[in-house]
Structure formats: C-alpha cells, structure tokens
Amino acid sequence: MVTDQPEGTVAVRLTEVEAYSGEGEDPASHAHRGPTPRAAIMFGPPGRLYVYFSYGVHWCANVVVGPEGRGSAVLLRAGEVVAGEDLAAVRRPSARVARDLARGPARLTQALAIGPDDGGADVLDPASSVRLHVGGPPAAVSAGPRVGITRATELPWRFWETGAVSVSAFRPGGKPRRRPAGQTGTP
Secondary structure, X not given: OEEEEOOEEEEEEEEEEEXXXXXXXXXXXXXXXXXXXXXXXXXXXXXXXXXXXEOOOEEEEEEEOOOOOOOOEEEEEEEEEEEOHHHXXXXXXXXXXXXXXXXXXXXXXXXXXXXXXXXXXXXXXXXOOEEOOOOOOOOOEEEEOOOOOOOOOOOOOEEEEOOOXXXXXXXXXXXXXXXXXXXXXXX
C-alpha cells in the first residue's frame, strides 16, 4: 500500500488483513444490514477504499473485494514500512521501534496518512494518491479468528504473514467494549 501526500510518500508491505463478508452473512461486518450511507462504498465497485472512524478515536481502512452489490471488504490490519520510514515516524511519534509504525489498523492508517478524504479512492488506479501494489506472496501465511469483534468470532478470517514482527497483537473477541453512542467497531 502506497500513499502520496504533499509531505512525501510512504509505502507499507501489508502483513496482516481481515476479511468481512457481505450483507446478511457476517454480523460483524458494516455491510451486514445492507448499503447504509456509512457502508455504501463496501458494495462496490471492488478496489475502492472504505475508510471509517472506529470507536470515535481513529481511522481504519479496508479494500472492497467482492463483486459489485455484495458488500465485502478486507480490513488492512498491519504492515511493515518499506519506504518513507522517517515520514511514517513523524506521523506516529509514539512508535518506539520501527515494527510499531504500522502495527495495527489505526497505526497503519496513521503511518500512511489515510483519512476520510481517501474514502472511495480507487486503489488499483496508478494515478491515485492511495495505491495497492501487488508484490510477491509471503513465505507462509497463517489464519485465525478476527480481532476485537463481538460477533462471528469463530470465523478464521484473519490472515497474517507467519513470523512477521509487524503483525498486531491478538485480542480475542467476546464481550463488547464500551463505545461512544452511534459508533461501531470493525467492518
């Protein structure tokens, strides 16, 4: 994932993602109840960026992956900064070590400077300021339950590069956290 901003470019090699299925199939998905104004972008076309404010605190980014009308997306959970590390560090001053610059979905969007204005961006367009580049596959991929959700916690739809130090810490779902009124968690 690459972002070009006036202050510079940052590139992150994604090391962790989570899948969220379409309408009615996945109660943890923002698309579960259909194309609401908030989640309409999840219903296509594929390759668009779905950006949402999580817990009233930080931005998270997803790439729409299903066919148009389906409401499926992949949450970008973590990555390793491979270009623009100094700029990512300015954006993430609390990161003590390089592995923490994009370790977790909020940290990743901060390092890349992804926010609400990026919602709907075509990440497959080479001219976009937010782009997804296809690289080689990791040596090994692990799968397990998604993180920090309270519904459909048994689904093994979290995927990460086995052994990558930038993978976020696993926190099992379960009892809902208190959140501000009107806010929901992961898509």
